[in-house]
Amino acid sequence: MPKQMKISSQAIDAIYQQAKQRKDEENYKIAFELFQEAAMLGSTDAMVELGYLYLFGKGMQQDSLQAVKWFRNAADQGHAIAQSILGGLCSAWGEHSQAAIWFRKAADQGLAEAQCGLGKAYMLGRGVPQDYSEALIWIRRSAEQGYGEAQFHLSYMYANGEGVPQDYSEAAIWIRKAAEQGLANTQYILGLLYCNGRGVPQDYSEAAIWIRKAAEQGFVDAQSKLATMYCNGRGVPQDYSEAVVWYRKAAEQGRAIAQYNLGVMYERGEGVPQDYSQAVVWYRKAAEQGYASAENNLGVMYERGNGVPQDYLQALAWYHKAAEQGNAIAQCNLGDVYKKGLGVPQDYSEAVVWYRKAADQGYREAQYSLGELYDNGEGVPQNRLEAREWYRKAAEQGHEEAKNRAGIIQLKKLKRVKS
Known part of the structure; x- marks a missing residue:
């Protein structure tokens, strides 16, 4: 019988490296053929690459089942990245118990991404009992390896006192580590910490620096916040034109x-x-x-x-x-519509309903208008004492006409007492 030639690990690796080069050149068809050859020869790295090509339909028709098959082949041979990928896929498909199993296998090998995934599972109670202390252990291990998402979650746990005493200073330390890696959401959060003086000294200029970094990456909340900072001149010179630029970017998203x-x-x-x-x-x-x-x-x-x-x-x-x-301004405007009969029959009683809702929220225009209705006995029995109380509330917020009306009622009251 002819002897079967044994392929050396160096030869298999050479095929794998050629495949990687073709993939980098976006020649996915040739890359697929070479990865397949290396995978059939036992390269677990090639199996993972084949899984990616099948998952995203590069070089062949997209096929999730084939992708899982190749990831599983590598994972069963102890490939940590494949195990973590399977954890992520199972999590996305709602198979949380299976996700936790795969994340743990990879996490036990020290893979930061999987440690973060397992920590999140404990944080959310998905596939494992919710346990913030256990979540903290795994997320910290990942964060200490420099994994940005884990640094974000560790910051969140410190900010909210989950598994650790609440500590904004420690939260700021970890969110900065993630922000310095260029993660847009964490740059935005760090900016907010500077805006609010949480865990760091309040510093609008520093806030603007970090919020801009996130905004320039297209992070929509940062774009909107940066626009508002330009409107108000906080941390940046007031500039309405620049505000419009950033509001538009966020609005178009x-x-x-x-x-x-x-x-x-x-x-x-x-x-x-x-x-x-x-x-x-x-x-x-x-x-x-x-x-x-x-x-x-x-x-x-x-x-x-x-x-x-x-x-x-x-x-x-x-x-x-x-x-x-519950928008107080709209409630007051609705009161105006019913009071004036704009597009509806004039209805003072309905006006009272809406003015009162807004007035109870402290909206001074509604407090004044409600006082006016009590003053005139429109929609409610005339009650000058009640009118004066609502005028007083509006006046305390700087409503000039309410001050005048309250003063007139008080003056009339004094005249009646004297007479």
Whole structure:
């Protein structure tokens, strides 16, 4: 019988390296053939690479079952990365118990990514009993190896006192380590810590540096926050034009608060020429996501006919949406609509309902208007003492007319006492 030639490990590795080179050149078809050859010869690294090619459909049709088959072949031979990948896939598919098993196998080999995955499983109680102390052990092991996601989670645990005493200074140390690796979400969080003086001295200039780093990576919350900093001149020179640039970037990613703020900039003509039509466009985008302030402002635009044909029924509809979410300004505006009979029959009793909701939240315009209704006996029995109380609340917040009205009621009361 002819003797079977044994392939040396060096030869197998040479095939694997050729495959890697073709993959780097994006010649996936040849890479696939070479990885397959190396895998069939027993290279677990090649098995993992084959799994990736099948998973993402590079060089052949995407096939998740084939991907899992090759990852499993490598994992069963103790390949830590393959084990961690299987842990991640099982977790994504909701197979949390199996995910924890694979993460543990890789974590026990010291793989930082798997240690983080196992720590998160303990933190969330997925596939294992929830146990913050155990989560801390694994996340710390991963973080100390420099794994950015684990550093983020360790920071979170310190900030929230999960498994450790709450310690913002320690939280700041770990979030900085992750931020310095360029992780956008952690750069943003570090910026917020500087904004709020949590674990670090309050420093808006330093906050702006980190928030900008995240914003430049396209992190939408950072883009919106940086825009607000330009609006307010905190940590950066006040610059409405620059604010518009960053609000637009976040708005185009669909962030409702940025869409709303961009609408405000257009309505006021700050950083852009005043343009009510554009204001309506952006208010509507945010309002359709249920953002209450945008719903209210869109209602205002319909009530005034700014950027849209005047339409009291549309105004009423948008005010209602915002008011039902507890937006005090919209509740007051709804009170105005019923008081004036704009698009609906005039109804002082309904006006009282909505003014009271807003007034109870401390909104001074509603407190004044509610006082006025009590003063005049509209929608409620006339009650000057109640009117004076609401005028007083509004006056304490700087409402000048409320001060006058409260003073008049007091003066009349004194005159009656003297007479």
